[in-house]
Amino acid sequence: MSAFKVQGSAKLSGSIVPQGAKNEALQILSAVLLTAQKVKIDNVPNILDVNKLIDLLRDLGVEVEAHGGGSYTFCAQSVNMDFVTSSEFVRKAAALRGSVMLVGPLLARFGVTYMPRPGGDKIGRRRLDTHLIGLETLGGKLTHEPSLDCFKIEAKCLKGAYMLLDEASVTGTANIVMAAALAQGVTTIYNAACEPYLQQLCAMLVRMGAKISGIGSNLLTIEGVTSLGGTEHRILPDMIEVGSFIGLAAMTGSELTIKDVAYEKLGIIPAQFRRLGIAFERRGEDLYIPAQEHYEIESFMDGSIMTIADAPWPGLTPDLLSIFLVVATQAKGSVLIHQKMFESRLFFVDKLIDMGAQIILCDPHRATVIGLDRSFQLRGMRMTSPDIRAGVSLLIAALSAKGVSHIDNIEQIDRGYQNIDIRLNALGAQIERIGG
Secondary structure, eight states, X not given: OOEEEEEOSOOOEEEEOOOBOHHHHHXXXXXXGGOSSEEEEESOOOOHHHHXXXXXXXXXXXXXXXXXXXXXXXXXXXXXXXXXXXXXXXXXXXXXXXXXXXXXXXXXXXXXXXXXXXXXXXXXXXXXXXXXXXXXXXXXXXEEETTTTEEEEEOSSOBOOEEEOSSOOHHHHHHHHHHHTTSXXXXXXXXOOOOHHHHHHHHHHHHTTOEEEOTTXXXXXXXXXXXXXXXXXXXXXXXXXXXXXXXXXHHHTOEEEEOOOOGGGSTXXXXXXXXTTOOOEEXXXXXXXXXXXXXXXXXXXXXXXXXXXXXXXTSBOGXXXXXXXXXXXXXXXXXEEEOOSOSSTTTTHHHHHXXXXXXXXXXXXXXXXXXXXXXXXXXXXXXXXXXXXXXXXXXXXXXXXXXXXXXXXXXXXXXXXXXHHHHHHTTTOEEEEEXX
């Protein structure tokens, strides 16, 4: 098992380019199964979760051609559906949460698929109800296969339907949209997710011949077609990486330029960092963050403590709350971090408390951070990465801390961040990868 050895008190400088968006890539790669024609995808991130999904597509018989620089061509002309029913498929799919988005395309095009219990971050209960209910509403028949410990979903013909989703699930919406694209008739999805990555998926499907209206809203209408064709698509820069680098610059007092951020797709993220007192300047599609010795958390207009909470888009993505929490430890002032969507994502704060941060974990969803205003520097220590986002948050804390830190289980970080040690070392960090 690999670990990072991190020398703290880092002062970074220079520019960095965010990778392609992980959460978009998992949707887009799954969508190549909807057509027998070639699909070219650019800006694919070289990260563990994405590479596992590409390997799974190869196992399914998809022809994969790598062009270098994150560019691939996929052709799902000959899909091996026997593999879908194998224990090997179930085992590999169960190790990757993103595999759940293969279900919609396989069901729509081939009439049958299997859904293992997917893996991923251990951040509390993550329901699959939205996926299953949506596909059942389209006509999918769900049964449990005890021998494989997974669900079998089959349908001779999917038919369009109206549905009101019980939650605005991004992956659930993506699965339903992909299935509905090849269903007979019209599908209306109310309370649909509308994140930029879901918008990207819909735009790609339209270029492939799908008929989708309402893109960017929470009311999607999909008129099913008999087949889809090939296309080319470029994945957006990862907004979670952009937010992570903003937080890194603030926490370490560094001057950084983040290149090609697709600013208009960042939504509320820049404004939320401003609420923590972090200064930055938009320069075209780049973000310039100056070195700041101090940054002060705003208060609400009535003088009450600032609250930063996650919410479905256009609210703040839950994937960045760990970053906001870490950055707040060295701000001036206090803030309540309210993680509404996952109940176990704040449990990494005990490691920050051991480093010297002043944090009160109110319950599994809320933590109050009392900013130290750099009057006390966090101290290095040995810790373990529990999930992707907490892992990078601990890495940011370690880079700002006094002394040396060791971060174990960095495979979690590698699942979502491409060569993060190499890229940050190019800016002046001292991160050594040990083992693995």
